[in-house]
Amino acid sequence: MVQEILSTDVCDLGPGYLHACLLPEQEIQHAFSVALSRYGPAALTYGHNWGALPYRSALARRLTQTTGVRHYPENLVLTPGTSQALDTLISKVARPGDTVLVESPTYDLALKIFRHRGLRIHAVERDPHGLVPSALEDAIETIRAKGGTPAFCYLIPTFHNPTGALTPPDRRTEILTIARRHTLLLVEDDAYADLYLDGVPPPPSLAALSGFRDVVQLGTFSKSVAPGLRLGWLAASTEFCEGLAARGVAISGGSSNPIPSLALTEMLRSGSYEHHLTTLRIQLAEHRDILVDTLRKALPEDFIVRRPGGGFFTWVTLPGDFREREAVAAARNAGVIVAPGSRFGAATPEIRLAFSAHSPDDIHKAARSLGSAWQKRK
Ligand SMILES: Cc1ncc(COP(=O)(O)O)c(C=O)c1O
Structure with a gap:
């Protein structure tokens, strides 16, 4: 920092x-300049409450290419990064006292966000391949048997924080099957998906595998470009996205960070990303x-x-x-x-x-x- x-x-x-030497400072500077010339004063107005359409369109194109599953701008809402997106998501899908299921271990600061929102945390066993499906099923049944409400399961199947592990396709499918059987929402944190280091892209996300049914995926440019942009996205069903965009805060203030989103759009379009x-x-x-x-x-x-x-x-x-x-x-x-x-x-x-x-x-x-x-x- x-x-x-x-x-x-x-x-x-x-x-x-990222260390300062890994931040693409010049590319970002150039992208801001191109975006401001291209959109002129329009870039300086309130953002659209879903996030700028050029941003969501460029992102939808890229996600379609990388996952092989068709993404539409109507499946995407701009977020100011995953931390804020998690906080917003909680206000939509959970109430204080509800339970969030998490992998054990998991990203520590997500736990802070959950606790701060008054959620109970139920840790579910992980093995080297990710969340253990039978443990997930047991946890859901245990919470419900005690009269609790499992609001959602938060998981990081791709280059997991902290272990770095990758959940293989079969395990992803098993997790989806159990979540569907128990009508449990999965919140997939995909912060590291673009950062595969051995030339092998990760398997399709849970969101892509499920066609956005019962899965909300959170993406961020904090890890792949720069956290100071405060820019990411939420991918979900159109109905879910409509609900987020219809929040009072989105209608009143528009999306966060319209200018960084237009600059990032230039990076996506030009191939610089x-x-x-x-x-x-x-x-x-x-x-x-x-x-x-x-x-x-x-x-x-x-x-x-x-x-x-x-x-x-x-x-x-x-x-x-x-x-x-x-x-x-x-x-x-x-x-x-x-x-x-x-x-x-x-x-x-x-x-x-x-x-x-x-x-x-x-x-x-x-x-x-x-x-x-x-x-x-x-
Ligand atoms: C798994 C995971 N999710 C989210 C974040 C934070 O992302 P953002 O900067 O988009 O809030 C981090 C940062 O450490 C992370 O490791």
């Missing part, structure tokens, strides 16, 4: 955002490999250091005799800040390391310090 400056001898591998992604994937893969290879070289085999196929994070399982608290303290003494797994609800000692927020040299240095601190644990 611009606002936060750490001492230069500390490397913080906690936060999941795809071009940027191609470079970004190569850079992130290099960051990931430096982190993973350096740690694997330094650490004994009872540390499991995963190499995710995409996203921002490496998930490390610590040996049974090494407590999370000790690992975090040893890292801190070596000048490296790490994110403890318990922050995300992990029940076993695990650590999340972000490879997105530092230069390759700094990642290498931090990984060497971390490796030597952790291997001395006994």
Whole structure:
């Protein structure tokens, strides 16, 4: 963050955002300038309450191409990013006291949003392939048997935060089948879908597989372009989108961030977004490999250091005799800040390391310090 400056001898591998060297500053500057010339004063008026049509059309075209499933502008509402979209969504589909089902572990700040809105949280088991379908079914039945209301299930099937795992197509279909059987809304957080790092795009989203039935998908440009744009989208059935666009706040103030959305439209139309992604994937893969290879070289085999196929994070399982608290303290003494797994609800000692927020040299240095601190644990 611009606002936060750490001492230069500390490397913080906690936060999941892009290092300044990965932000496409010039492309964004150019896109704003083109958008302002193209739309003139129209760009400066209130935004359409669904979000600008050029933005939703360009996005629908791209999502149709990448998923192979037809998307229409009427399936998309502009959002100011996933965090705000989650908050808005809760106000539409849940009431305080309702329960949200989440994967265990999951994105910690989503939990904060849910708690802040007065939702109860029910953690559902994950395995290396994602949410466990039978555990989801048990959880729904248990909550209902106790008179509770499961408002929705929040999940990250693609390059999951914090584990980096990818849910395969079969598992996606099983999850959809159970959700449908129990009329449970799925909220799919797809923040990392464009950031596949080994040349293999992820399987179709739950939203695409279901044709938007009982699934709301949240996308964001925070991870693939820049979080300062505050720009994303919500993909759902037309009826669901109509309901969102008809909220008083959307009618009164229009959509958020019309100008950034028009600039991003230029990036989508001109091919500059795809071009940027191609470079970004190569850079992130290099960051990931430096982190993973350096740690694997330094650490004994009872540390499991995963190499995710995409996203921002490496998930490390610590040996049974090494407590999370000790690992975090040893890292801190070596000048490296790490994110403890318990922050995300992990029940076993695990650590999340972000490879997105530092230069390759700094990642290498931090990984060497971390490796030597952790291997001395006994
Ligand atoms: C899974 C996930 N969802 C959402 C966000 C936040 O997205 P946004 O900046 O669009 O609010 C993050 C950021 O860390 C994330 O990891």
